[in-house]
Amino acid sequence: MRKYDTTDEKKVLQASAGALQDLGFTIDKSETNLGVIVASKNRSAVNVGATTLAITADLASAILTRNYNANFYKNSDKEQKIQASMIINPSLSDKNMVVRVKFQSIVWNQSGQVSRFETIKDPKLYQDFFERVSKAIFLEEHKI
Amino acid sequence: MISLILGISLIAAGCASTSQQQILATEQSQVALRSIQTRAFDTTDKKLMMRSVINTLQDLDFLIQDSSLDLGTVTGQKFSGVTVVKMSVIVKERNAKQLSVRANAQFGLKAVEDPKIYQDFFNALEKSIFLTAHQVD
Numbered sequence: 191m192r193k194y195d196t197t198d199e200k201k202v203l204q205a206s207a208g209a210l211q212d213l214g215f216t217i218d219k220s221e222t223n224l225g226v227i228v229a230s231k232n233r234s235a236v237n238v239g240a241t242t243l244a245i246t247a248d249l250a251s252a253i254l255t256r257n258y259n260a261n262f263y264k265n266s267d268k269e270q271k272i273q274a275s276m277i278i279n280p281s282l283s284d285k286n287m288v289v290r291v292k293f294q295s296i297v298w299n300q301s302g303q304v305s306r307f308e309t310i311k312d313p314k315l316y317q318d319f320f321e322r323v324s325k326a327i328f329l330e331e332h333k334i
Numbered sequence: 335m336i337s338l339i340l341g342i343s344l345i346a347a348g349c350a351s352t353s354q355q356q357i358l359a360t361e362q363s364q365v366a367l368r369s370i371q372t373r374a375f376d377t378t379d380k381k382l383m384m385r386s387v388i389n390t391l392q393d394l395d396f397l398i399q400d401s402s403l404d405l406g407t408v409t410g411q412k413f414s415g416v417t418v419v420k421m422s423v424i425v426k427e428r429n430a431k432q433l434s435v436r437a438n439a440q441f442g443l444k445a446v447e448d449p450k451i452y453q454d455f456f457n458a459l460e461k462s463i464f465l466t467a468h469q470v471d
Contacts, residue, residue, distance in 0.1 A: 223403040224384055275398040275410075279385055290389070292397045294413065307413035309395060 191290045192320045193281060194327060199225065202287045205326040206276050212322060215274055225278035235270040235297045235305075262303040271296050272310075291319060338341050362447050370449045372436040373456050373467035374428050383433050384408060386463040394458060396421060421455075433452040434470065435459065 194202060202221075207217055207227055215229035244262035251260035277290045293310040349408050357402040360367060371396075377383060380403075388398055396410030396419075411418060421439040428434035437455050439446040456467040 217383050219400055221401045221403060223381065224387060224388060224408075226398055226401045228399055273390075273397060273399075277392060277398060279389065291393055292392060294397045294411070307416070307418065309397065309413055314403055 191288060192287055193284070193286045194324070195286050196327070197280065197285050197287065199278060199280060199287060201330050202278050202289060202327060203227065206278060206323055206328040208330065209319070209323045209326040210274060210276070211268070212326065213319075215272075227276045227278075229276075230271055230273045232269060232271050233314060235267040237267060240331070241266050262327075265299050265305070267297050268300045268306055289314065289320070289323060301321050347360060360445065360447070367447060368436070369469070370447065371438055371452050372470050373459075374432045374470050375463070375465045376432055377463075377465055378427065378431065378433060380406060380425055380427070380433060382461065383425050383435065387425065387435065388436070390459045390462045391421065391423070393462070394455070406450060414441070424467055428470075429470050432468075435467075444453050 196244045198200060203222055203225065204222075210227065213231075214233075215231045217227060217229045219228040220226060235279060241263070244266040246260070247262040248260045250306065252258040253260075272293060272295045274293050276333045279290075279296070281287075281288045293308060293315065294308065295306045296307050299305040317334075362370070376409065382403070384403065388401065391398060391408060391410040394412070398408060398410045400409045401407060401416065407422060408425075409420070409422045411420050419439065419441050419443045421437060423435060423437045426434050426436075436454075437452055439451065447454070460467050
């Protein structure tokens, strides 16, 4: 959550949508009357180190047991969908805008099953994100 | 032996609900469910109520997926371990002085019909909007 020193809700909404787009998100839904923007992006979740290890484990098991039925590669991560939801509200007491954001990701493995869900809670990610929003508001003010 | 297997499978076929029956199935009656899931608030400011609902859901770890001021709906999703929890809230005018707020949640593959969970949600919403949530029946 961050407060921005402006009462122009439309400007903050547009800057927030801009920040999301800068990060490669596509805007899925928005309700400007309530200050809600929902965006997502699909990306690879392949971790090169882990996948290499998985393939090696599969090969090793195939050679040792003379039978290919290991699932290490099939269970390794393949792709993820990252969803972001931004909420922009006028602050009740002061004359500023409060911006909140939340990120969640769903990861699928190589055999198409959902590997895990998580609500992302890393503070650094949110900090970086709000820095971008600040930059976007600045750019919006100067009509870039 | 064969007749035993046949007997059990016939009974099982009779007891099992088909997937289509799930479309209209609920555990509680329609009236009981409304009463558990709905509260009335002494305000007519729909926009402010909706913003409070959105912030309350966000506080409860939900990610807002959809909202509409016209329909009065807000929908969110969160993960509890490996289960996906989805919740929808709808805000409507109840009468000249009140709004009604109805929440409806699903935990994985089951509908949430436990009154305590909805009570917890309305407690959080009350704190967010500084108004009392009245029971409706």
